Amino acid sequence: MSENYTSPLTERNGLKIVFMGTPEFAVASLNALVEAGFNIVGVITAPDKPAGRGMKMTESAVKKYAVEKGLHILQPLKLKNPEFLAELKALNADLQVVVAFRMLPEVVWKMPPLGTINLHASLLPQYRGAAPINWAIINGEKQTGVTTFKLQQEIDTGDLLLQEKILIGENDTTGQLHDIMKEIGANLLVETVKGIEDGSLQETAQSKALEQFTGELKHAPKLYTETCTINWNKTCDEVYNLVRGLSPYPGALTHLNGKILKIYQSGKEKVNTNMTAGQYETDGKTFLKFACVDGYIHALDVQLEGKKRIGIAEFLRGYRFEK
Incomplete structure (x- = not known):
């Protein structure tokens, strides 16, 4: 007291x-x-x-x-x-x-x-x-x-x-x-x-x-699954903001080989890429990144459906990607 x-x-x-x-x-x-x-x-x-x-x-x-x-x-x-x-x-x-x-x-x-x-x-x-x-x-x-x-x-x-x-x-x-x-x-x-x-x-x-208000009047409706689902056809900045705006709850979500993957922390890599939006690239050890329209979003802190939330290095040590 x-x-x-x-x-x-x-x-x-x-x-x-x-x-x-x-x-x-x-x-x-x-x-x-x-x-x-x-x-x-x-x-x-x-x-x-x-x-x-x-x-x-x-x-x-x-x-x-x-x-x-x-x-x-x-x-x-x-x-x-x-x-x-x-x-x-x-x-x-x-x-x-x-x-x-x-x-x-x-x-x-x-x-x-x-x-x-x-x-x-x-x-x-x-x-x-x-x-x-x-x-x-x-x-x-x-x-x-x-x-x-x-x-x-x-x-x-x-x-x-x-x-x-x-x-x-x-x-x-x-x-x-x-x-x-x-x-x-x-x-x-x-x-x-x-x-x-x-x-x-x-x-x-x-x-x-x-x-006296100038600018766009914005609203803050309740969050639904559609709101939390990442649209990879957006820019790195937009996806990055979605991830941090939904962390620590309810989490931004995408799919990885048919299972829901929530991303709680991410990083931006703005580069030219020929990959289709939403496709991922990984070395299986240190990084997992998804293509956006102007680069990649690196998943840094994740939770796979039915599993606990962990850092990306620990996640990759235990995950087996489909060939």
Whole structure:
């Protein structure tokens, strides 16, 4: 526990907060609010579910943290369940904070007098949707950011509160950017709640932000198998960005002799090649590379269907190519 930790029940007065989130990304935000001394009267997270080979019941990352801090936890199966709505209302929250949670029905996000705010991993209105970190890297962006905003009915369209820009490195993966963003986002969220608490925060309608927006407006839809499948008829840069944009999850995929091969790390070799896009070349020991329209993509960290994720040298030592 931090030396600066103060009880959320004693340091601040009045503002009561319900926090909603599930994965590790949300834990950083919940922890930041707790460390800042806010009164978290309830934590809403996903129900426990079976996971792993033994299908053991597993708690969400947010629940594990909330249990450790002794916070009140609710895990509804359905957000419109009358019993859950009654329990939520009984918490008498002034504000609800949502980070990486499911879509809320109107009856939930409209419940507290100060409304419900959300932390989104992009500079809204750019990259609205479920996978903003992935798509920013897939599209080769050099900059992204985090945004806090007020929830409305249409997803990711509410009034903007605060934003902070974040640079994307040329070789950054989604996993690396995720870890940077969760910390920056957590600090921005604390700043946002403080602004709401003292009345100093000004809201900006996204419609107004769109009027000032220049460039192409891009979206961040959910990732599907088609999204993750490598199109070798693209450039090295495009395939390279796809690989890092899908690493460490769910992984960019192709096929190797009839089996799915996921590539988590790759390298670029821009050269003229007479090979058909998607054909591979290997020495069977140190490299495996696939032809693109302007060169090769070297597979450096891979996982063959049914096998574990390993480096390419180890993979080649155990793989027998068809003659």
